[in-house]
Amino acid sequence: MAGYDYDLFVIGGGSGGVRAARVAAALGKRVGIAEEYRYGGTCVIRGCVPKKLYVYASQFPEHFADAAGYGWTVPQASFDWQTLVANKDREISRLEAIYKKNVQGAGGETFQSRAMLVDPHVVHLLGEDRTVTADQILIATGGRPAPHPALPGHEYCIFSNEAFDLQELPKAIMIEGGGYIAVEFANIFHGLGVDTTLVYRGKEILSRFDMDLRRMLHETMEKKGIRILCHAVSEWIRKRPDGRLDALLTGGKVLTVDQVMLAIGRLPNAENMGLEGVGIEMTQTGAINVDQYSRTNIDNIWAIGDVTNRVQLTPVAIHEAMCFVETAFKGNPTAPDHDTIATAVFSQPEIGTVGLSEDEAVKRFSDLEIYRATFRPMRHTLSGRDERMLMKLVVDGASKKVLGAHILGPDAGEMAQLLGIPLKAGLTKDDFDRTMAVHPTAAEELVTMYKPTYRVKDGERV
Numbered sequence: 379m380a381g382y383d384y385d386l387f388v389i390g391g392g393s394g395g396v397r398a399a400r401v402a403a404a405l406g407k408r409v410g411i412a413e414e415y416r417y418g419g420t421c422v423i424r425g426c427v428p429k430k431l432y433v434y435a436s437q438f439p440e441h442f443a444d445a446a447g448y449g450w451t452v453p454q455a456s457f458d459w460q461t462l463v464a465n466k467d468r469e470i471s472r473l474e475a476i477y478k479k480n481v482q483g484a485g486g487e488t489f490q491s492r493a494m495l496v497d498p499h500v501v502h503l504l505g506e507d508r509t510v511t512a513d514q515i516l517i518a519t520g521g522r523p524a525p526h527p528a529l530p531g532h533e534y535c536i537f538s539n540e541a542f543d544l545q546e547l548p549k550a551i552m553i554e555g556g557g558y559i560a561v562e563f564a565n566i567f568h569g570l571g572v573d574t575t576l577v578y579r580g581k582e583i584l585s586r587f588d589m590d591l592r593r594m595l596h597e598t599m600e601k602k603g604i605r606i607l608c609h610a611v612s613e614w615i616r617k618r619p620d621g622r623l624d625a626l627l628t629g630g631k632v633l634t635v636d637q638v639m640l641a642i643g644r645l646p647n648a649e650n651m652g653l654e655g656v657g658i659e660m661t662q663t664g665a666i667n668v669d670q671y672s673r674t675n676i677d678n679i680w681a682i683g684d685v686t687n688r689v690q691l692t693p694v695a696i697h698e699a700m701c702f703v704e705t706a707f708k709g710n711p712t713a714p715d716h717d718t719i720a721t722a723v724f725s726q727p728e729i730g731t732v733g734l735s736e737d738e739a740v741k742r743f744s745d746l747e748i749y750r751a752t753f754r755p756m757r758h759t760l761s762g763r764d765e766r767m768l769m770k771l772v773v774d775g776a777s778k779k780v781l782g783a784h785i786l787g788p789d790a791g792e793m794a795q796l797l798g799i800p801l802k803a804g805l806t807k808d809d810f811d812r813t814m815a816v817h818p819t820a821a822e823e824l825v826t827m828y829k830p831t832y833r834v835k836d837g838e839r840v
C-alpha cells in the first residue's frame with residue numbers, strides 16, 4: 379500500500395512472527411520485523427530447541443547403563459555442564475542466524491529493537507528511536523514465565539529461561555509446577571545427576587493429559603528417583619548462610635536445595651507496548667483478543683501465537699502465521715484449525731498424544747471403547763530396565779471413530795506425529811485394524827489391539 383513504509387510490520391521475531399514476515403515478503407510485500415532480544419524467539423532460544431538438546435544430554439546415563447545387557451562395557455562416564463551449555467549456545471546461534479537470514483533473503487527488513495504501537499498504523503522502534511508506518515501490523519510477541527511475587531523469597535527462584543544457562547549444575551533442585559515444562563526439566567536435571575524434587579499443587583502432574591499416562595509417568599519418574607510431591611506448594615524460600623535455599627512446603631516439610639525453579643505457567647507479552655493506547659481488546663488473562671482469523675478489534679492489527687493464549691505451541695504459532703498471510707494478503711480468509719493437535723511431552727519416558735483423553739471423551743460420548751496395552755519395550759528385554767510402555771486408543775463405540783491416541787514410552791512423540799494424520803482424517807478403529815503391522819516395533823501395538831480392554835457406557839466402566 380503506497381503511503382506507508384511497509385505493507386506489513388511484524389512485532390516479535392519468534393516462531394509465528396518470523397514465519398509471517400518471511401512468507402509475506404516472499405509474496406512481494408514490503409515487510410519489516412522487529413525483535414527485541416534474539417531472532418528465533420522462545421522456541422529456538424529458550425524453549426523447544428535447547429530443551430530437546432538437554433533431554434538428549436540427560437538420557438546418556440540410562441543408555442550407558444542399558445548397554446551392559448547388550449554386551450558393552452562402558453568406562454566410567456563423566457559429564458561437563460559447561461560443555462553442554464556452550465554447545466547448545468553454538469547451535470541456537472546458528473539457528474538464530476538462519477531465522478534472520480531467511481526473512482532478509484525473502485526481501486524483509488529486520489530490526490533489532492523493541493517495538494511499540496503508537497497508533498493503528500505507526501510503530502515506534504525504541505532501539506532505533508524512530509517510527510515506521512505500516513498498512514497491516516502483526517503482533518507476535520509470545521509469552522514469558524509467570525512470576526510468583528506473592529511467594530516470600532521468590533527473588534531467589536529461577537525460571538525456565540535461566541535454567542538453560544546456570545553457571546553450574548546444582549546438586550539439588552526443587553521445581554514447582556506440574557505442566558510439561560516442569561516435568562521435562564525434572565527429568566532433564568535428574569538425568570544429569572541432580573537430586574530433583576517436583577512440587578505440584580494439583581492431584582496429579584500434567585493435568586490436561588490422559589490420566590493413565592499421567593499416573594504411569596508419575597510412577598516411572600519416582601522409580602527413577604525423582605521425588606514428586608502433589609497437593610503441595612512452597613510457602614516461602616529462604617537463603618541459608620551457606621548460600622543454599624530452604625523451601626518450606628505445605629505440611630511443614632523444609633527442603634534444602636541449590637536452586638528453586640518455578641514453572642507455574644506463562645503470561646502473554648502484551649504489556650508496555652502501547653496496546654491500551656491504541657484500544658486493542660484484551661482477554662481476562664491479559665492475552666490479545668482475536669477473532670477466528672487472528673484479527674484484533676482493530677481492523678488492520680492482527681495477533682498470533684502465545685500472545686493470544688490459544689494453544690501455546692510452536693507449530694500452532696506457525697500455522698496461525700500461515701493462515702494470517704492467506705487471510706490478509708491472498709484474499710483467502712483462513713481460520714486456524716486448533717482441533718486434534720498432536721503433541722509430546724519430552725519426559726523420560728516420553729508422552730505422545732493426540733485427540734481426546736478418556737476423561738474428556740466420557741463427557742462427550744455415551745459409549746466408548748478403550749483399547750489399552752502395557753508391555754515392556756523390546757529394547758528393555760536385554761537392558762533389563764524395568765520400564766513399561768503404555769498405548770491407549772479411545773474409540774467412539776457408535777461410529778468406531780478413533781477419538782484419542784495416547785502413548786507413554788520411547789519415541790512416543792514421533793509416533794504421535796504420525797497418529798495425528800489418521801485422527802485428523804477421522805479414521806475409524808476398523809481402518810487401524812486393516813493396517814498391516816510393522817514388525818518388530820513398539821508402534822505395531824496400535825494396529826493389533828483387536829478387542830476393547832473395557833467399555834465406558836454413560837460414564838460407567840463396564
Ligand SMILES: Cc1cc2nc3c(=O)[nH]c(=O)nc-3n(C[C@H](O)[C@H](O)[C@H](O)COP(=O)(O)OP(=O)(O)OC[C@H]3O[C@@H](n4cnc5c(N)ncnc54)[C@H](O)[C@@H]3O)c2cc1C
Nearest residue numbers: 390392393394414419420425493519520683684690691692
Ligand atoms: C521451556 C519451553 C519449552 C517449550 N517446548 C516446546 C515444545 O517442545 N514444542 C512446542 O511446540 N512448543 C514448545 N514451547 C512453546 C513454544 O516455544 C511457543 O509456543 C512458541 O515459541 C510461540 O511462538 P510465538 O511466535 O508466539 O512467540 P515467541 O517464539 O515467544 O516469540 C516472540 C518474540 O517476540 C519478542 N518480543 C516480545 N515483545 C516484543 C516487542 N515489544 N518488540 C519486539 N520484540 C518483542 C520476544 O523477544 C520473542 O523473541 C516451549 C516453551 C518453553 C518456554
